[in-house]
Amino acid sequence: MHAFFDPVQKSHAPDTFLVSGAWRPCPEVPARADVFVEVAAGLGLPVSAPRDFGLTPLAAVHTAEYLQFLQTIHGRWQSLGGSRDVLPNVHPDRRDGPYPRSPVGQAGFHLGDTACPVTAQTWAAVYRSAQCAVAAADVVRGGARHAYALCRPPGHHAAADLTGGFCYLNTAAIAAQHLRARHDRVAVLDIDLHHGNGTQAIFYGRGDVLTVSLHADPLDFYPFFWGHAAERGTGAGLGANLNLPLPLGTPDGPWLAALDAALARINAFAPGALVLALGLDASADDPFGGLKVSPEGFRAAGHRIGALGLPTVLVQEGGYLSDSLGPCLHAALSGFQEGRRHD
Template sequence: MKVFFDPIQKAHAPETFLVSGMWRPCPEVPERADRFLAAVRDLGLSVTAPGDAGMAPLAAIHTAEYLDFLRTIHARWQDLGGSRDVLPNVHPVGREGCYPRSPVGRAGYHLGDTACPVTAETWEAVYRSAQTAVAAADAVRGGDRVAYALCRPPGHHAAADLAGGFCYLNNAAIAAQRLRSVYDRVATLDIDLHHGNGTQNIFYQRGDVLTVSLHADPMDFYPFFWGHAAERGAGPGLGANLNLPLALGTEEAGWLAALDVALARIAAFAPGALVVSLGVDASAADPFGGLRVSPEGFVAAGQRIAALGLPTALVQEGGYLSDSLGLCLNRFLSGVLETVGA
């Protein structure tokens, strides 16, 4: 299994984010990458820095306005005398019509919540994170059975022109679109604790990319406004979106049962390739505490996903600091490796 990561991805390090009206330390920290790297190396896998495929794979998913915003907003914010990190203080009720000239207005337009502060290093980090996903997709396009992109920052909450939930560029969507150049149909499977609302939004009206997500019920959990079972896609994408919300505290057996439903839908779609948004924050030990999956549950998940027999790009999403963070990734990847024999 090829593994891709660039140390530049660790440069993004916001200090705080706002939750429940209180400033708290940001849990999406560079140490996450260190834990994941150790887990990969414990399996005897080597890590390669991705190449640079340029802006085209990013622009295939994200708008030019948004990419320019991410690249330039921090400098413009500092010119205003703003805070260390770019943080929005106003949001539009609707996003059609006027596009503000002011950096303050643009921050509110493109940053969907206060869990996606932009630092001086954010653009380079998220750019390299996206290139990591491209590299994994290209390995799969080139004939590898499975490849792992250690993407950090994560991406599945990012829409075409909107950041949110620690996510800026949608790495999984970028990988899926990259694979579409080879395969007529591609499926995405999101097993992160949180619904992949950005991925859903990007592909919601497309029938060539199936989006499937199992996650804590958004009636009670972030991202709240998306991820409900009634969301099935629209237009040509009607029926190409499946959400499997789970009650908070769902145990491992229920999570794996939902995964089996997800895998059956993917098999019925008959895609040429699969992108897995690999969050491990469904772990019972994760500080977000939404679901109750053990490290051995991740072994079973890796085995079942690999048993589909599809060329697969694994794209890292969530999973936050706990004693078992690296172990959960290690066990998932071991389940994949045992099944594909690579």
């Protein structure tokens, strides 16, 4: 299994984010990538920087306004005498009116919460993160059975024109859309602690991409307003979205039972390829503390997902610094490879 990563992805490094009304250290730090690279290398995975596929794969899921915003907002914000990092100070109650001309208005329009400050290096980092997703999808589209996109920052909270939860470009959605050039149907399975609301929003009206997410119940946990079991899709996408919210503190057993339900739905959809949004923050040791999954649980999950036998792009999502971050990734990737031995 080939892995893709570019050190430029570490250049995005905001110091703080605003949560519960307080400024706190940002847990989405460059050192996360060091852990992921070390695990991949320890498993013998060849890790290389992706080639530049340009903006086209990104524009397949994100709006032109949004991509231009991410590329230019920091310089325009600074020209107004703004803070070092771009943060919204307006939160619109509508997004269907005229597009703001002011950088302040555009920041409010596109930055969905206060966990996504835009630094001078953000665009370069998220662009290369997205290129990792495209590169992994491209090798799978070309016939490889699986590939690992070591994406950092993560992506699954980003919608077509909206950031959220440390996410700027939706790498899982970009990978899924890239796979659609070869496969009539693609499934996205998200096992991150948090619901992949951006991925859901991008594909919610489509029937060609199945989105499935198991996550902490949003009645109690971020992202709060999306990820409920009643959300099934709309229009052509009705029935092509499955949410499996879980009580806070859920351990391995019930979490794996929810995964089995997710895999049954994926089998019924009969996709040509799979994107695994590989969040590790469901770990019992993760600082967010939402669920209680062990490394053994991640190994079992990886094995079951690998045993599907589908061409698979594994896209790194959440998972924050703790003593078990590396062991959880090692377990998930090892389990996946063990599950694929029948290929």
